[in-house]
Amino acid sequence: MDIGRNDKCWCGSELKYKKCHMEFDERLQELKNQGHIIPPREIIKNKEQIEGIRRSAKINNAILDLVSSNIKEGMSTEELDKLVYDYTISQGAIPADLNYYGYPKSICTSINDEVCHGIPSEDIILKNGDIINVDVSTIFEGYFSDASRMFKIGEVSENAEKLVRVCKECLEKGIEAVKPWGFLGDIGAAIQDHAEKNGYSVVRDFGGHGVGIKFQEEPFVPHYGKKGTGMVLVPGMVITIEPMINEGDYRLYVDPKNEWTAHTKDGSLSAQWEHTILITEDGTEIISK
Template identity: 75%
Template structure:
């Protein structure tokens, strides 16, 4: 769509094109002509959409804060699911995972060697020594947010504690690598270099993603990669960064009994932290964590 300088901008801001995204589009076209991958307009958010995502994120963070205050040894993962479900509805939101492609619960709870997409259950009881990832996603007025945290139960091993800490450090290494008009490959490279430097592996089968107007948007955010490659990151993009770090190898398999839960192939411990990130004109904003 070719717009004149005085036409209304394509982003829905209500501003004239010359006052909004004209110079932005010119820069993208120049980068595209140089052979770079550039984002499509449908994954670039305007101010109204960003504010909607922020409001969704406030509920999502509240879910994880509530779980942080209540999670304990002897608790079932179904109890955690119920806390999240009820809180989200009370705040006017909807759990994004519930019935998403048939997923049966309102959060994911992945314990020990479970990498991601663990399904809560009343018979799954938290024990001292467990590490657990709780992944929460919220819809509010059509806007999506997504984040996960690791929790440690009782007395955990030094090995498990170090894994949880290094995984969170990997997340922030990835966030530090996000630069407006930089490369998506820089994010994966930063995470991979740090994790492997500490003796861990990075899961390749899953990654982060665009989010905001849908649960899963472009681009796919790999947590391994090469600097200076992949899509150009531009202001207005909203993505998740969610490294999954293993003590052993990076290979995973899907539980045949539920067709959802991913586990480490070698049975080693896995950890994951996730934030939703907005790319701004001068850096990043962590929207949900």
């Protein structure tokens, strides 16, 4: 669609195109002409949308704080799920996971060798030495936010302690690699480098994603890769970075009983941390964590 300099900008800001995204589009066109992959307009958020995502993330962050204050040895993952559901609803929000493609619960609780999508149950009781990822996603006023944290139950092994720590470092390295007008591959390269230096592997089958207007948007964000490759990262993009790091091999399998929960193929431990990131004119903003 051709837009005149004095027409309203395509982003919905109500500003004239020349005062808003004209130079931005010209820069993108140059990159496209050079053979780079550029983001579609529909995944670039305007100020109103970013504020909506921030409001959703405020609730999402509070939920994870609530989990942090209550999670303990002896409780079931179903209790965690109910805690999250009740609080989310009390805030006028909706758990984004609930009924998403038939997913039956409000959160994902992935323990030890579970890579992701662990389903809460009254039969799963947290034990001393467990490591667990609690993944929370929230819809508020039509906007989505998404984040997860690792929790150590009681006294965990040195191996588990190190894996949880290095996985968090991988997340931080991935965020540090995000630069406006950089590349998607920069994120994966930084994460993979740090994981493999520590003797770990990076899960290939799952990754981060765009988020905000929908739960899952473009682009897919791999946590391995080559610097300088992939889609161009531009201001206004909102993505999750959520490395899944395995103590052993990166391969996995999905539990045939529930068709959701992914386990490490070799039974080794797995860890994951997730933040939602806004790419800004001069760097990044962590929106949900």
